[in-house]
Amino acid sequence: MRSVCLQVTVSDNGTPPLSSTTRVVVSVSDENDNAPAFTERSYRARIPEMPPGTYDVPLFRVLAHDPDVGANADIDYSIKTGRGNGRFKIHPKTGVITSQKDFEADTQYDLTVGAAVTSAYSSSGQ
Secondary structure, eight states, X not given: OEEEEEEEEEEOSOSSOOEEEEEEEEEEOOOOOOOOEESSSOOOOOOOOOOTTOOSOEEEEOOEEOOSOGGGGOEEEEXXXXXXXXXXXXXXXXXXXXXXXXXXXTOOOOOEEEEEEOSSSOOEEO
C-alpha cells in the first residue's frame, strides 16, 4: 500500500482572514494496472442435443483472472461477436454461457467473449 501525505490550508475572505491547516493522508491500496486474462486461450465445448424449446441451459463456463484486488478485479463477461451470437447468452459475473435458441445438428458456433473490469479506471481482455 502506498500513502501520500498532503497539507491542506483553507482560508476565508473575512477581516481579519481566518484559516485552518490540516494533514490528509491518502492511501492507495491498488492501481488498476492489470487487464483480466482468460485461464484458457481457446475454449471448446460439445453441446448435446436438447429437446426443441429448451433454453437457459448452462452449456459451459469461461473463466478470467485479474491479479488486481477489490473493485479493480471485479470482472464482467460479455459476448462480443461470433457466428451464433444471439443463440447464446453469458452471465456477466459468472461467465456461464447458456442457450437461447435451438441448435442444428453438426453445426459449429464461434463466439468471442470479453472480460472487462468495471472500476473507475477499467481494463479489458479478450
